[in-house]
Amino acid sequence: MAEIETALAQVAAEMAEARDRGSVATYIPQLGKVDPQRFGIAVAMNDGRVFAEGDADEPFSIQSVSKVFTLTLALGKIGDSLWQRVGREPSGNPFNSIVQLEHEHGIPRNPFVNAGAIVVTDVLLAGHQPREAIGEILRFVQFLCDDDSVYIDRSVAASEQATGFRNYALANYMRSFGNLTHAPEMALGVYFHHCAFAMTCRQLALAGRYLANGGRHSGTGHTVISTERARRINALMLTCGHYDGSGEFAFRVGIPGKSGVGGGILAVVPGVASIAVWSPGLNANGNSKLGSLALERLAKVMNWSVFAP
Amino acid sequence: MAEIETALAQVAAEMAEARDRGSVATYIPQLGKVDPQRFGIAVAMNDGRVFAEGDADEPFSIQSVSKVFTLTLALGKIGDSLWQRVGREPSGNPFNSIVQLEHEHGIPRNPFVNAGAIVVTDVLLAGHQPREAIGEILRFVQFLCDDDSVYIDRSVAASEQATGFRNYALANYMRSFGNLTHAPEMALGVYFHHCAFAMTCRQLALAGRYLANGGRHSGTGHTVISTERARRINALMLTCGHYDGSGEFAFRVGIPGKSGVGGGILAVVPGVASIAVWSPGLNANGNSKLGSLALERLAKVMNWSVFAP
Amino acid sequence: MAEIETALAQVAAEMAEARDRGSVATYIPQLGKVDPQRFGIAVAMNDGRVFAEGDADEPFSIQSVSKVFTLTLALGKIGDSLWQRVGREPSGNPFNSIVQLEHEHGIPRNPFVNAGAIVVTDVLLAGHQPREAIGEILRFVQFLCDDDSVYIDRSVAASEQATGFRNYALANYMRSFGNLTHAPEMALGVYFHHCAFAMTCRQLALAGRYLANGGRHSGTGHTVISTERARRINALMLTCGHYDGSGEFAFRVGIPGKSGVGGGILAVVPGVASIAVWSPGLNANGNSKLGSLALERLAKVMNWSVFAP
Amino acid sequence: MAEIETALAQVAAEMAEARDRGSVATYIPQLGKVDPQRFGIAVAMNDGRVFAEGDADEPFSIQSVSKVFTLTLALGKIGDSLWQRVGREPSGNPFNSIVQLEHEHGIPRNPFVNAGAIVVTDVLLAGHQPREAIGEILRFVQFLCDDDSVYIDRSVAASEQATGFRNYALANYMRSFGNLTHAPEMALGVYFHHCAFAMTCRQLALAGRYLANGGRHSGTGHTVISTERARRINALMLTCGHYDGSGEFAFRVGIPGKSGVGGGILAVVPGVASIAVWSPGLNANGNSKLGSLALERLAKVMNWSVFAP
Known part of the structure; x- marks a missing residue:
């Protein structure tokens, strides 16, 4: 070695x-x-x-590396009940595929495809304003690396917010199955920010x-x-x-x-x-x-x- | 511990x-x-x-546990060129699904779904009669466990040969894409026997x-x-x-x-x-x-x- | 007879x-x-x-009966160029399916599934404010039946606007492929009104x-x-x-x-x-x-x- | 005119x-x-x-034009009970697609896609040897055009029998769902002949x-x-x-x-x-x-x- x-x-x-x-x-x-x-x-x-x-x-x-941290937070928040809303299987599909959601009634395959991570973000939003939820995630990551200089690149977040139509599609689609508890724009607002x-x-x-x-x-x-x-x-x-x-x-x-x-x-x-x-x-x-x-x-x-x- | x-x-x-x-x-x-x-x-x-x-x-x-041993043998036989005929990704589908094959032109997702294992068996058939290929796989497994009493349950093999219509479908389907070099019955004959x-x-x-x-x-x-x-x-x-x-x-x-x-x-x-x-x-x-x-x-x-x- | x-x-x-x-x-x-x-x-x-x-x-x-009238109007407006954005084949899928869109790059199968009708509505929006486009469609239908009492049931339109997440998903999805020229909410605003x-x-x-x-x-x-x-x-x-x-x-x-x-x-x-x-x-x-x-x-x-x- | x-x-x-x-x-x-x-x-x-x-x-x-005649014969033979084994909807898929069969449990979409026509042929085989069934279909077509010179091009039938792996896949697949009553080779034997x-x-x-x-x-x-x-x-x-x-x-x-x-x-x-x-x-x-x-x-x-x- x-x-x-x-x-x-x-x-x-x-x-x-x-x-x-x-x-x-x-x-x-x-x-x-x-x-x-x-x-x-x-x-x-x-x-x-x-x-x-x-x-x-x-x-x-x-x-999407941020999905590891949001998953960690969400498991800390609601524990294994998370797995009622998102699966644990590889998807066999691209990260932004919507096909699997139609076949499996709005339950994403795992928390690391976009749809699954949006559900995880939706969990973190509960009881919070989007701004607070974003803050909580940011502070958690700063704590993990012991460095307060981690920041949100707002131009990237804004860029996704303006063009992330696939993610809007995924969020609205899951909402139609009842697997999103907040308005799609709210969950995506937080999602785009932690991705940024x-x-x-x-x-x-x-x-x-x-x-x-x-x-x-x-x-x-x-x-x-x-x-x-x-x-x-x-x-x-x-x-x-x-x-x-x-x-x-x-x-x-x-x-x-x-x-x-x-x-x-x-x-x-x-x-x-x-x-x-x-x-x-x-x-x-x-x-x-x-x-x-x-x-x-x-x-x-x-x-x-x-x-x- | x-x-x-x-x-x-x-x-x-x-x-x-x-x-x-x-x-x-x-x-x-x-x-x-x-x-x-x-x-x-x-x-x-x-x-x-x-x-x-x-x-x-x-x-x-x-x-299907036998698929581990046939994969080992096939890699020994033709090396990494195997991966031109079978993928290495989780399928996101049941073991006998045929949907993925249609979308991916007859290349099975991995060597452990049925379709992939049939391709692996097809590799082991090259240059052999089915009987010889079955014998080679059996001897390899006997060698691995250092026990000659491992045997083929011929009633199980016959049972699959008579009723394994899904596997016949998979094999013929891959053959239609040119991803099977032997007649489907031959490859399946060996496959059913090592599964047995x-x-x-x-x-x-x-x-x-x-x-x-x-x-x-x-x-x-x-x-x-x-x-x-x-x-x-x-x-x-x-x-x-x-x-x-x-x-x-x-x-x-x-x-x-x-x-x-x-x-x-x-x-x-x-x-x-x-x-x-x-x-x-x-x-x-x-x-x-x-x-x-x-x-x-x-x-x-x-x-x-x-x-x- | x-x-x-x-x-x-x-x-x-x-x-x-x-x-x-x-x-x-x-x-x-x-x-x-x-x-x-x-x-x-x-x-x-x-x-x-x-x-x-x-x-x-x-x-x-x-x-969805309104889709016949919007198709008629859109063909009058842009002619057969419409068929570059929407197909003419039966879908083999439910009316609100999104699977086909993923497989066919955001081009809906025909103008009568929801996705296709949303594209048709998007065509009618060109050069108009949503309110004007809705008015144009309404006047066309009133002209066809020679009866000005045809009206928009605004409670139905509002009901869909608040709950039509599948349609938001379809519109955003097509937008991600560039097959929607207006903001999804705008096209859907018109769509929900002519459906109502x-x-x-x-x-x-x-x-x-x-x-x-x-x-x-x-x-x-x-x-x-x-x-x-x-x-x-x-x-x-x-x-x-x-x-x-x-x-x-x-x-x-x-x-x-x-x-x-x-x-x-x-x-x-x-x-x-x-x-x-x-x-x-x-x-x-x-x-x-x-x-x-x-x-x-x-x-x-x-x-x-x-x-x- | x-x-x-x-x-x-x-x-x-x-x-x-x-x-x-x-x-x-x-x-x-x-x-x-x-x-x-x-x-x-x-x-x-x-x-x-x-x-x-x-x-x-x-x-x-x-x-495949022959499928019109076999459908006519099969309806004459078993009437509308045929529709329990084959649908009446456009497939939205290519003629030899197998995807739909997996999603719909082996029931083909309609009698004109290959899978559906194979089921129809299976119906015509009931109580017959393949040779007789082929003869019956041939005589029916000869009767329809009032011309006994219609013949079977055996080289075409043999060509398909040797290479029609997709059709073997479809037949075996339906058989696995119980939607084929004869051995796949038998049903396909008749099918390839009437297509020829x-x-x-x-x-x-x-x-x-x-x-x-x-x-x-x-x-x-x-x-x-x-x-x-x-x-x-x-x-x-x-x-x-x-x-x-x-x-x-x-x-x-x-x-x-x-x-x-x-x-x-x-x-x-x-x-x-x-x-x-x-x-x-x-x-x-x-x-x-x-x-x-x-x-x-x-x-x-x-x-x-x-x-x-």
């Missing part, structure tokens, strides 16, 4: 050379403006050490430490979530964290991960480390092309796989 | 009490005759010890040791498959091993597993143990009801989860 | 006896309040005679005369639409006018017709008559149960079928 | 000039050998006159006369089927006779028709004429490209439309 510093430097160097970097998401206009040459990676070891390479301190739009959180790789890696450490914040020692729930969130990340490319990621990389169309991926090596990587170009499934590749390389060199002896 | 003997006895005792044992598969008439009260479990530790409880020495029809292998829990747990041990046979030390491939088969078992209940199994049990409609499940704790469990009653997704529950209990007590620190 | 007066009286008498009258639509709350005992029928012969029975002078919500037109059977039968008469208003002699277009609208009514029950209606009744969830059906006997029937109880496909039956009986007695020699 | 001789000559001349003639079906190898320049048309008027142009006396493979009937346009137009004449053979005066059933078969031809292009055909041509992948179409002008046209090149929906166009032109010139006043 290699030293993490060496491994990380080697992976970053290899990625800097990469010619085919995928395509930057353009369906959210604001995201289309990001420079595809960016690449950053940060590793927060359970022992407290943090390593970083490349653009690891440049904030990017975490987008801007974080650096370093912050994101730090925020993910509780998942690598059995639910306990490896920095402060605070319990964020029970050990069983931390495991189960990892399980969901592995089976559903990369949309229709989840099987491929599990096959190639072999650790739980959650990607976002901003090009970020949060990955977890249980018992060892939390990793954040960012490169804006996406592959055909909407996951960061170089991010996936960097994690595959790093996991191989470090022998990090949940499937290894 | 508990002692394995104690844990196993406790789980077996709990299962003996279970009232709701699921429904025995009836779509293969021969399987419908099995006594739903049966329950067996065996654990083959990487250190060589083997533990068993209940009907662990009674042979049962392993059915009769094994005990003890044999099955022993046969799975290479997956818990990085591809090396923990008994003899022979390398069955490379470490990377062993990992990847584990990854596929985790994401796709329980059909449309794979996410649920990963969520609840947290280790790779492959189920069969005969009520068997082979599960793997990488680095630790290979487990086989059998109880004929199935849940709604076609996976052993008590088998899944027993694995959930055992994994919890033993703290066996690939997602745990 | 029978006399129309006799036939009509006989059919009305038979319907008055009917025990199983279907279920009144409840998904638009306002519609759920209508008395299921209502039944009316009116026939406007091409020769100018009009016959009516039952509650033929009681206004009801025409709902309140008309009597007599008015509706009169309004449909141009379709029975080669595009010419049989009362005034004005040309509403070309003969070829009138035929083609009839063809669309026959193949797509009853959602997933269109084949059944063509099979049993044998004449073009368009139904609405308010329980109305407009049917056309080319060269002979325009018929409107109303009974609020619906069958499983969302078409008026007694309305369909009454048309089947009447067509049989009168030997009215486009498929008869 | 034009004279039929003139109109026919004019249409044939126009077709002879056509550059884009579509693509000859190649999925049945034997059909791929047909010369795409062929074009024939024949019209059998109810008054007994027969007109023909082009290659109207050259036999071609009628393929070789007929000329003249023979086919003559065979269709009963549909244009209320069920009575306009030549001999024999009643082939009741008037109501003749109408209903016409209705099914209009709504389902051109697979996923049925709406388009109804829209453009406006008369009932049934196409086959051999390039033939049988069309019916109720009360007036039976028409057969043949040109081997197909459009994207699998219907004869020039055949459809010729019927559109002819129907327009002759003012033949079931939707016209």
